[in-house]
Amino acid sequence: MKVEQVSLAYGDKQILRDVNFEIRDIVRTGVQQGQVVSLIGRSGIGKTQLFKILSGLNQPTSGKVKLGNGNLIKAGDMGVVFQNYYLFEWRTIYQSLEMSAKKNPALKESQIKNEINKYADDFQLTEHLSKYPQQLSGGQRQRVSIIQQLLKGSSFILFDEPFSGLDIIVLEKVVNLIHQVSLSDELKTLIIVSHDIETSLSLSDTVFILANEEGKSGATIKKEIDLCAEGIAWNPDIKHLAAFKEIVAEIKGSI
Ligand SMILES: Nc1ncnc2c1ncn2[C@@H]1O[C@H](COP(=O)(O)OP(=O)(O)OP(=O)(O)O)[C@@H](O)[C@H]1O
Ligand SMILES: [Mg+2]
Structure with a gap:
């Protein structure tokens, strides 16, 4: 998936500005592993708005979201798990x-x-x-x-705040579940939109930070963290690693 120069404004209120990122195919030696990407940002920054654009349910004011085959995404291409579990x-x-x-x-x-x-x-x-x-x-x-x-x-499944409002036991189950889904197919690509930094990181290979840049209105991708390159992706003990704690602290400082 390729997100190119996506911006969203309501009237003169800029919500998203020049959002650019790409989700690449991840290879994990010896394990069938799909992609798991987290989009992290504080409450109200524009995560759900970006989620709706990525799932093809809303159109951006400008910019594009493309799939690997070059096609623009449209509603129905993506599996979508909403914040309120609509049934x-x-x-x-x-x-x-x-x-x-x-x-x-x-x-x-x-x-x-x-x-x-x-x-x-x-x-x-x-x-x-x-x-x-x-x-x-x-x-x-x-x-x-x-x-x-x-x-x-669907190959793509988007989750909006899958960890909010869960008790610790259920949270653990949901984390395991999402991990199992990511292992179920090499092509599965999961996008988790969340403000829960620790939990999202523990599942992801890549993290994108959605935040405001100083002096500019509208949120954009301020940072991309490659947890594979950092050597901590898919580690069951990730939360105890010094590198993990450093990255969490870094993210908290930038959102
Ligand atoms: N239809 C609309 N018209 C104008 N502003 C809107 C509209 N919908 C959302 N917004 C604004 O867009 C901003 C981003 O909202 P969004 O729901 O994406 O935040 P969020 O990052 O998902 O927050 P949370 O973590 O609380 O779910 C908010 O300031 C919100 O008020
Ligand atoms: Mg939201």
């Missing part, structure tokens, strides 16, 4: 998942039931399949929302 309230969880699976050209009708049951089992949702969304907790809704995108089969 159809009048459908059961099973029906919602079935609808997503039907959008996946690689899944045959006869495989759908099995796929849904497999994910429901992995994500501890089996007993909730016949329930309606309002009968689920926030963490359960989030898991349904993630499975929906997995069933759809």
Whole structure:
């Protein structure tokens, strides 16, 4: 994915300015590893606005978002997990998942039931399949929302604040889950939009910092950190490494 000179303004209010970045194919020796990129920035900086542009749901005022094949992205190209885990309230969880699976050209009708049951089992949702969304907790809704995108089969999945409002046990599960998804396919590319620096870093190969530059309005990518080059990507003990703590401190100083 290539983001070129993306700017967004509402009237004379500049939200994003000249956002440029590229998500490259990551190679991890001996392991099937997709790309995991974090976009970090403080509350109100413009993360959700950029998220909507990256997912093709909103158009920027200027600039482009292209895929590897050179095509401009459009709504539907990306799997999207929203900040509020939007689900159809009048459908059961099973029906919602079935609808997503039907959008996946690689899944045959006869495989759908099995796929849904497999994910429901992995994500501890089996007993909730016949329930309606309002009968689920926030963490359960989030898991349904993630499975929906997995069933759809999109290579790109964008997550808006996947770690907010979760208790420590559920947080750990979601982190593991996103990590498993990143290992599921070499081509999977996950984009995590978050203000939780430590958690996002622990999952990512690359981090982009969205912040204001001094004296200029509108947020832009102020820094790119390559965690592979730093030698700390995918390390299960990452949070205890001195290099990790230094990078976290550096980010906190720049957002
Ligand atoms: N339709 C709109 N018109 C004008 N300003 C808007 C509109 N939508 C959002 N904004 C402004 O854009 C800015 C960025 O909002 P955004 O939701 O992207 O922040 P965020 O970084 O996702 O914050 P959070 O971490 O709290 O979710 C805010 O100042 C917000 O007020
Ligand atoms: Mg937001």
